[in-house]
Amino acid sequence: MARVMGYRGGYTPQDRRRIESEMFEGKLMGIIATTALELGVDIGSLDAVITVGFPYTIANLRQQSGRAGRRNKDSMSVLVGDCFPTDQYYMQNPDEIFTKPNGELQVDLQNMLVLEGHIQCAAYEMPIRPDEDAVYFGKNLPEIAEERLQKDELGFFHCHDRFRPVPSKFVAIRDTEEEHFAIVDISHGKNIILEELEASRAFFTLYDGGIFLHQGNTYLVKEFIPERKIAKVELVRVDWTTQQRDYTDIDPIETEAICRIPKSLSRAFYGTIKIQQNVYGYFKLDKKHRILDAVQVDNPPITLFSKGMWLDVPKQALDILQERRLNIAGAIHAAEHAVLSLMPNFVISIPGDVRTECKIGTKEFAKKESSRKRPARLTFYDAKGGASGSGISTKAFEFIDLLLKQAVRRVEACHCHEGCLECVTSEACKHANEVMSKAGSEVILKSLLNMEIDVDALPMGPEEMSPAGIETVVLAQPVLPRGGNRVRVVEINRTESGSEVVVKAEPDY
Ligand SMILES: [Zn+2]
Ligand SMILES: [Zn+2]
Numbered sequence: 001m002a003r004v005m006g007y008r009g010g011y012t013p014q015d016r017r018r019i020e021s022e023m024f025e026g027k028l029m030g031i032i033a034t035t036a037l038e039l040g041v042d043i044g045s046l047d048a049v050i051t052v053g054f055p056y057t058i059a060n061l062r063q064q065s066g067r068a069g070r071r072n073k074d075s076m077s078v079l080v081g082d083c084f085p086t087d088q089y090y091m092q093n094p095d096e097i098f099t100k101p102n103g104e105l106q107v108d109l110q111n112m113l114v115l116e117g118h119i120q121c122a123a124y125e126m127p128i129r130p131d132e133d134a135v136y137f138g139k140n141l142p143e144i145a146e147e148r149l150q151k152d153e154l155g156f157f158h159c160h161d162r163f164r165p166v167p168s169k170f171v172a173i174r175d176t177e178e179e180h181f182a183i184v185d186i187s188h189g190k191n192i193i194l195e196e197l198e199a200s201r202a203f204f205t206l207y208d209g210g211i212f213l214h215q216g217n218t219y220l221v222k223e224f225i226p227e228r229k230i231a232k233v234e235l236v237r238v239d240w241t242t243q244q245r246d247y248t249d250i251d252p253i254e255t256e257a258i259c260r261i262p263k264s265l266s267r268a269f270y271g272t273i274k275i276q277q278n279v280y281g282y283f284k285l286d287k288k289h290r291i292l293d294a295v296q297v298d299n300p301p302i303t304l305f306s307k308g309m310w311l312d313v314p315k316q317a318l319d320i321l322q323e324r325r326l327n328i329a330g331a332i333h334a335a336e337h338a339v340l341s342l343m344p345n346f347v348i349s350i351p352g353d354v355r356t357e358c359k360i361g362t363k364e365f366a367k368k369e370s371s372r373k374r375p376a377r378l379t380f381y382d383a384k385g386g387a388s389g390s391g392i393s394t395k396a397f398e399f400i401d402l403l404l405k406q407a408v409r410r411v412e413a414c415h416c417h418e419g420c421l422e423c424v425t426s427e428a429c430k431h432a433n434e435v436m437s438k439a440g441s442e443v444i445l446k447s448l449l450n451m452e453i454d455v456d457a458l459p460m461g462p463e464e465m466s467p468a469g470i471e472t473v474v475l476a477q478p479v480l481p482r483g484g485n486r487v488r489v490v491e492i493n494r495t496e497s498g499s500e501v502v503v504k505a506e507p508d509y
Contacts, residue, residue, distance in 0.1 A: 006215050007033040010180070010196040045069055053082035054090055057348060058100050083427065116148055116503075120163040123149055127156035147503075179386055180229065183212060186222065187235040194219070194233070199386065203277050203302050206231040209295060210242045210282060226302055240286050245294075246279040248430070249372075250357040250379045252310050252479045257503075259490040261401050264450035266314060268400040269479065270393070273308040273381040276301050307389030308354075308381030309397045312476040317447035318376055321440050325461030328376065328473040331440020333359040334424035336378045337433075338407040338441055341426060345406065346399040349392045352428055355383045359435035364472055375476035378444070398501050401449070401492060408445045411438060418465055437466050 005019050005028055022028045023043040031043070049068040055061050061079065069075035079097070081087040090097055119137055122128060128149060130142035137144075149157035159167050179199035183206075185192050194214050197205060203226075205212065212219045212233050218241070219233035256271040278301045284293040313332065321328050336356040343354055357379050363372065380396070382389035396403060414423035419438035421427065439459050446453050462468045481487045489504040 003029040005031055007031045012193050012195060048076040050078045052080045054087040119144060120159050120167045123157055124159035124167045127158055129156060182230045184230055184232050186232045199304060204244060207244055207279050207282060208297060240284050240292055242282045243285055244279060245281045245283060246277055247360045247363055248357060249276045250381060254482045255479050255487050257488040257490055259397055259400055261448060262492055262494060264448065266448045268309055268311050268397055270309045270397045273306050275304045275306060305387045306381045308379060308393045310377050310379040311448055313376035313444050314447045315475055317444050320443050320453060320455055324458045325468050326440040327437045327463060327466040327468045329359045329364040330435045330437035330466035331444050332376065332378060334419055334436045334438055334441035335444040337426045338411055338424045339403055340380065342403055342406050343396050346403060347392050347395040353383060353390060353392050354380050356380050358430040360431040361434040364435045365469060369470055373474045374472055376473050377476040398490060404445055404449050411442050435466050437463055
């Protein structure tokens with residue numbers, strides 16, 4: 001009998017109850033779990049907890065460690081640091097694991113877009129009285145109520161029609177994903193659900209001919225039916241696994257908010273993002289991750305929606321890149337990574353919470369002219385939270401000027417030549433940082449901030465790793481708001497004494 005089992009939220013309730021009770025009764029020696037085991041699961045008390053990688057917050061770490069410890073007995077808690085900066089920070093400063101206070105605010109009252117969602121929900125449940133309720137929602141509540149809510153004759157404020165009938169749908173709580181895909185085991189005429197996968201993971205994991213792992217067993221994906229949200233799998237004995245090959249187009253389709261970048265003509269945009277994943281094949285890999293075979297598939301593209309922010313690359317930057325023969329896709333990709341890697345400095349998040357469109361060599365270095373032309377745009381979207389997003393990119397949106405400035409400083413100060421993990425490459429890059437132009441990223445970041453660019457000091461391309469060939473990038477066209485909707489305009493005022501973010505009424509766009 002297996003003495004160690006896997007455990008995640010997507011397992012069927014029966015499987016989870018069975019694993020929990022076997023753990024409780026001592027039949028199992030251990031469980032390898034996702035954060036699904038963090039809260040509310042009764043598995044008795046454990047002797048030891050090993051956390052692999054620093055979790056979301058210090059509070060999560062304490063929660064996880066707290067699963068170990070019987071009443072009067074010793075317990076042990078081990079944190080294994082990952083390669084990410086936060087992990088490494090605690091590896092260098094282990095004392096802070098014990099002394100650092102838990103994060104205080106669950107809702108960031110500084111963030112207008114997040115705050116408004118919560119106020120709309122509250123007003124839906126009980127009318128808001130701005131003066132009395134300001135203790136909960138901050139001193140700007142009277143203005144927000146006047147501008148964003150609906151007032152009745154008695155002076156109470158109610159949820160705006162725009163958020164009805166269910167305002168909570170507009171407010172994402174971290175890690176909640178409504179869409180799930182069922183993995184159905186059809187081996188030997190069976191027809192049972194093995195587990196469920198969140199939509200955001202499903203497409204990286206499920207495709208016809210792929211290998212799906214469940215409790216250490218290999219299952220062949222016989223049929224993936226995205227419309228019905230199921231994948232039929234069959235138990236097979238193979239000693240290889242598969243890795244999907246795909247490229248993803250990430251496009252904003254609706255502008256909801258605009259943020260002017262101080263002292264620049266450029267603006268950041270926030271709104272609905274369409275994520276279209278095109279799977280064109282997969283690799284068969286052996287246990288050492290060596291490629292055994294490359295298989296082509298012909299699947300229709302898969303489309304998901306989320307929320308995110310984007311920045312259109314100014315024409316001036318494109319002209320400079322062309323003049324210096326620097327790879328434009330590489331410059332965009334490098335700039336995206338630089339911004340992405342700094343987001344945790346402004347928003348509580350971990351690598352992977354927000355994603356970007358990673359550029360892929362087979363597209364960008366192709367020798368043939370392609371009809372796939374991508375807009376010159378830096379795009380970021382919430383990887384979690386389904387169609388309403390997790391709220392992380394909303395928050396990053398209000399720090400966009402500081403994020404860009406930090407990114408410029410990072411890239412400028414880094415002594416590497418072609419880009420490294422300290423500046424523009426990322427371990428999370430979907431396409432292994434193949435298409436990169438560090439020099440080009442500096443041009444883009446600076447032009448967004450309206451900083452001076454010393455064109456003569458730039459290297460002359462084509463760059464060795466990312467040669468500029470057939471152009472795959474075109475000037476971005478503006479994305480409109482949905483018919484009838486108006487956009488919010490976010491003004492950032494940063495002064496010596498602090499900063500202020502104001503959401504203006506909705507002028508015509
Ligand atoms: Zn570097
Ligand atoms: Zn990338």
